[in-house]
Amino acid sequence: MLESMSLFHLLTFLKFAVILVIILSVAPVMAWVERRGSALMQNRLGPNRIGPLGLFQSICDAIKFLFKEDPIPGHVSKFYYALAPVVSLVPAFMTFAVVPFASTIEVDGRVLGFQLADLNVGLLYVFSVASLGVYGIIMGGWSSNNKFALLGGLRSSSQMISYELSLGLSVIGIIMAFSSVHLGEIVQGQAEVFRQIGPFVLPEWLQVPKWGILVQPLGFIIFITAAFAETNRLPFDLPEGESEIVAGYHLEYGAMKFSMFMMAEYINMFVASSLIATLYFGGYHGLHWVLNLVPLEGMSREWMRIALELGAFFLKVAFFMWFFVWVRWTLPRFRYDQVMELGWKVMLPISLANIFLTAFAVYYGWI
Amino acid sequence: MLVKAKKSFLQRFYLVEVIKGLGITMRNMLFAPKVTIxxxxxxxxxSERFRGMHYVKATNGVENCTACMLCPTVCPAECIHIVAGERPDKEKYPVQFEIDVLRCCFCGMCEEACPKDAIKLSTIYEMSQVTRQVYDKDYLAEQRGNK
Structure with missing residues (x-):
């Protein structure tokens, strides 16, 4: 068995396993961060009983979810009802295939990359897969055969479509600036030096890495706002709303099926955070200066570099995960018409304007 | 009447206000005292006036109650059941003194009505039991407060 498999396949399986473990551990950790973070912001303490700082609370929750009865209501369309949580969860996992966690390393003449699939259409793949996530929600809302659930699914579909436009358009700026849709190349491009703001050349001591946020400040604001809407997080969590449509699309779901929707939400957050880090905050760059502080030579230095890159990437991702939680407990939610107004009347024109501005800058060689 | 609040340009732009809000939540998270008990x-x-679990006050080991029946009379929930008896020294006393605590609404009227300072509501609020208990005389004789 092992002999027939090439080393490439073995490595891919290994990477797949590691990434899967990382992704699966995101949901429980984020559930804990969310609960403790919200509690602290509201001057409470939150779950702090089980394990150090209450960290094992999520494990208890998971065990409870696993052992709960998993009833299927009589009035639902059974096949699609059971399929919906899977459909919302799987695309969330799939997006990670192209995210580069670190740059490549050469081991015994072989180049080892820290991403599952080095696709040359990286960003297009991300968007095509990410847009599949909404089908799970619509399917859940539709198959539940419940008015509230259907309304939740409808809301989420219109919201996702409205904001996917500005999400996609805001990224075009990045693609233009780094002239690539390949995520690895975009990250490599961000290692270059940011020389000038518009026509003004920066002095030598002010030259910082050319991170996406410096090249595309407007695009970044649009992207992060649209990412909030895409992940159905507050202030855009319209698909659920206790006072209006009860629990929305997952109203009829319980036990593990419900927790799969929850996991999909957190994993989507993870995807959005890693995309923000990759596209706008230099991906795995940022900690390389530590290499000059430690006296390491040869291979150990290379592995140190990889470790620093992984560290930098996950630090950035962790910050944006926290940012998602932070924003959720800061901002009140929008009304539905306000969401649509923001999406179509504000975000869309601005993201189109951003493309023109970027084209202008690229034409004059400012970027 | 719908009054539209006047907003400056920066406020209408939201972004600055959002960052201010983030500052407020972060300040609360890091520095505000936590209220959780x-x-x-x-x-x-x-407070000392809290109306919790009942007890019948005793002086020198003898309950103050003289079975005057004022508390069962005033009780709106009708949860106090007293059977009066006579001691050898002709003193009236409760042979049976029961409070059906499941019916009790903790209004404290019995405590107010009592002329002998006998029935009292303590500050104890942890009163859950695994059985449907009726407080009998022995249970109530335990001195649970300093009132």
């Missing part, structure tokens, strides 16, 4: 270890201090 860590229950089993630390308990809320209730």
């Amino acid at each position: 860590q229950y089993p270890e630390e308990r809320r201090k209730y």
